[in-house]
Amino acid sequence: MxxxxxxxxxxxxxxPAFGQTxxxxxxxxxxxxxxxxxxxxxxxxxxxxxxxxxxxxxxxxxxxxxxxxxxxxxxxxxxxxxxxTKPITAMGIMILADEGKLSPDDAVEKHLPDFKGQMLKVGQELKAPARPITLRDLLTHTSGLPNYPPVAADVYTKRNKTLAQTTALIAKQPLTFEPGTKWSYCNPGIDTLGRIIEVVSGEPYHTFLQKRVFDPLEMKSTTxxxxxxxxxxxxxxxxxxxxxxxxxxxxxxxxxxxxxxxxxxxxxxxxxxxxxxxxxxxxxxxxxxxxxxxxxxxxxxxxxxxxxxxxxxxxxxxxxxxxxxxxxxxxxxxxxxxxxxxxxxxxxxxxxxxxxxxxxxxxxxxxxxxxxxxxxxxxxxxxxxxxxxxxxxx
Missing domain, CATH: 3.40.710.10 (DD-peptidase/beta-lactamase superfamily)
Known part of the structure; x- marks a missing residue:
């Protein structure tokens, strides 16, 4: 059946309110x-x-x-x-793309100025990357962003910083490879997308997803x-x-x-x-x-x-x-x-x-x-x- x-x-x-189902x-x-x-x-x-x-x-x-x-x-x-959670965060980005408020090809620094001037680490030296990282790079894990530095380790434990403060720490880290050239699974990159949702939508990240994904689909236990x-x-x-x-x-x-x-x-x-x-x-x-x-x-x-x-x-x-x-x-x-x-x-x-x-x-x-x-x-x-x-x- x-x-x-x-x-x-x-x-x-x-x-169920009563009876057997x-x-x-x-x-x-x-x-x-x-x-x-x-x-x-x-x-x-x-x-x-x-x-x-x-x-x-x-x-x-x-x-x-x-x-x-x-x-x-x-x-x-x-x-x-x-x-x-990651595809649902990406869904939030593409909802805003539908509204013409951003594009996957936007440079991250367009929405988060902290990322302007981000450098690339080559050996023991720093140099400018061939291009800035884009939302597309974050969405596909090809940005070259490193994992969280020790100073931001509480992002997954105490979480005593705001998402804005957390992404500001991410922006200070040099890239590990040229954007778009390799794949490296990157939690900081997806968290950065969450902050972009906040900046572009004008709402807290979780509130935006609640209103645009969870409520319309009646996902009442997702939180x-x-x-x-x-x-x-x-x-x-x-x-x-x-x-x-x-x-x-x-x-x-x-x-x-x-x-x-x-x-x-x-x-x-x-x-x-x-x-x-x-x-x-x-x-x-x-x-x-x-x-x-x-x-x-x-x-x-x-x-x-x-x-x-x-x-x-x-x-x-x-x-x-x-x-x-x-x-x-x-x-x-x-x-x-x-x-x-x-x-x-x-x-x-x-x-x-x-x-x-x-x-x-x-x-x-x-x-x-x-x-x-x-x-x-x-x-x-x-x-x-x-x-x-x-x-x-x-």
Whole structure:
């Protein structure tokens, strides 16, 4: 049985007011395999979701959200989705591009004067780069910006600086390579895009996304600032030690009390139902029903290869669009996905991938801090393989 999408969202993210709700649809092989990862102590639990433009065809939860308290994993459990935030930040930039307020080809210094005169480090010397970095460079991780210097280390912990103060620190760092010539995954670059959204829109970054993405799509559980109740309903992040799962320490994206800014590169909490709504809008080329988030033209720019032949990504065969990673050649962990599939992973193993050719999206929500490379994890590969194998090809 296929549930209408609205019913699936009701099941995924809202607590019913009364009575029993029907069990969500299942792909038994996916549920069984995820339970095996729990039994082997590779995961405390998992939420998996598979959908098409017609609706959700699998929604499952196994294991526990918190082992110590025996809190069951449920389909509405919140997860730190970390870098899955990046495409949503890029969406904010492209919404402003739709309004003619900026262009991906703008120099960053046009919107943030702190970046004027930024230098390039060559050996032990500094020189002017061939050109200033652009928004396109930030969107594709080809800017040459380095990772955060020690002076800005609290950006992901205490977050006791504003986003404006944080990006001012970024601007003082010399580039590590000529803009546009290499790929280097760059959290500071995406955080800089968040500040550009603030400057160009005249609104705080998280407020802009709330009004332009989360509210229109009714993503009611997606937030940078979870309430106390939401924190209590979130999955604990674990690491594996001596064959057992233990709560992870020093989480770079842990909930920060009195934080002065959200983290555009990776600060969102979300749940399966909200991410399904977003993914369905991506299958709709930027629109869900009558609600359009971004123009079809700029959606196409976001989800096509923008990095040419530059080697990118954390697994073979990848390229980058604007914010999204894009499958250029299906192989290895992406062998079951079509070329042109786009999506992103997160630091704690979470994944979402949208495959327009198969009219398919897959969402994996787990909470492991020490997978090393979540994009290449056997958990991701097995989930995707079993999901695709269970579905009739389009």
């Amino acid at each position: 296929r549930y209408p999408f609205s019913v699936a969202l009701f099941l995924a993210c809202l607590v 029907p069990a969500p649809p299942q792909i038994p092989a996916v549920t069984t395999r995820m339970q095996e990862f729990v039994t082997s102590h590779d995961l405390s639990g998992a939420v998996t979701l598979v959908g098409r433009s017609s609706g959700i065809i699998h929604l499952g939860a196994v294991g526990e959200a918190d082992i110590a308290s025996n809190k069951a994993m449920t389909t509405d459990t919140l997860f730190r989705i970390a870098s899955m 940078f600032y979870p309430t106390t109740d939401q924190v209590g309903h979130s999955a604990t992040v674990y690491a594996k030690k001596d064959g057992q799962l233990v709560p992870a320490s020093n989480l770079i994206l842990d909930f920060a009390k009195d934080a002065k800014h959200p983290v555009p590169a990776g600060g969102l909490y979300s749940c399966a139902g909200d991410l399904a709504t977003f993914s369905q809008a991506m299958l709709g080329r930027g629109a869900k029903g009558t609600v359009r988030i971004v123009s079809e033209k700029n959606f196409a720019e976001m989800t096509k290869t923008q990095t040419g032949d530059i080697k990118t990504g954390f697994v073979d065969g990848m390229s980058f669009g604007y914010g999204f990673a894009v499958v250029k050649e299906s192989k290895g962990v992406t062998a079951m996905l079509s070329a042109g599939t786009f999506g992103h992973g997160g630091a704690f193993g979470t994944q979402y991938w949208i495959d327009p050719k198969q009219d398919l999206f897959v969402i994996l929500l787990i909470a492991r801090s020490d997978l090393g490379n979540g994009d290449a994890s056997p958990i991701r590969q097995e989930f995707q393989r079993l999901a695709v194998e269970a579905l009739p090809r389009k």
